[in-house]
Amino acid sequence: MRTASPRFILCCSATALFLLAGAPAAAGPDDPAAASRSPFLGTWELDLARLPANYGPPPRQVLYTFEDVGAGQWRTSIDITAPDGSVRHMAVRYARDGSASAGEGDPSEADSAAINQPASNVLVMSLAKNKILGSVRVYAVSSDGKEMTESAAAADAGGAPFVRNFHFRRLR
Template sequence: MPTAVLRSTLRCSATVLLLLPLGAAVAGPEDPAAANRSPFLGTWQLDLARMPANYGPPPRRVLYTFEDAGKGQWRTTVDITAPDGSVRHMTVRYARDGSASAGEGDQSEADSAAINQPASNVLVMSLTKNKMLGSVRVYAVSPDGEEMTESAAAADAGGAPFVRNFHFRRLR
């Protein structure tokens, strides 16, 4: 596989593949309505204080929003605010069945995504650009539902693989 295929172009949201331990369900049996609600749904903010040391200059802010779009689909929106205040906005609407869906908005890293949910607190996302693999990410929500970890695997410009973890805290 060409090195270029493995390179990540979106440093702010990083790219990763890492098998994460599967946590317990967020809601307990005492709240049946909450038990059916995914722990991902809501808005998450990147914890800039916990950025990987080898990442480089951090963004000003990164927000992920996961929404139920109805008819078995979700919508994920990512807003990345750069140090200069400019904002990159990306959205994808998808079924969590591993099939490809076109993205909207900024496409500097990817123009489509495939998302699968192997467990209630885990999402696996594959991003492509121009029909070439760009990155793979694994998202896991903590058992208490207050932290989401994005594990991103990619290759640097020289083709050496790396893995970075990014931590998000729930805003809502």
């Protein structure tokens, strides 16, 4: 099994620590009341006007939906609409305890994910394909609950690490 390079791990750890430093302490994911008041639950739309300059051709739309599906589990669905109108759909049902869960839908980027919630406004997601780490994403919701920032850390084809930030607006 191939593992991430030390540079990739350092990059991801630094990103997570930076975001967590400003996160308020909160009840953990096993607290039933925390799920009902989570700032993540709902639907978010990518702010295409704020895409990183080095991202490439933009999609037409990207929607993330976070749902509490009961029994301590959430489901996250992602729909990416390409410029031609085609839609890539991915979803994963998981406990926010860092354990791996199989994904469903389009497997082009990942076929499994592990999600942890170290604070009420922070989620850390690790994506893998064929049991090989692909990227780590850290999601943070603003204090007013209107914006979510995704910091996506990975390595390019040459092995150089990078982090890109994506900004989402709450739709509901």
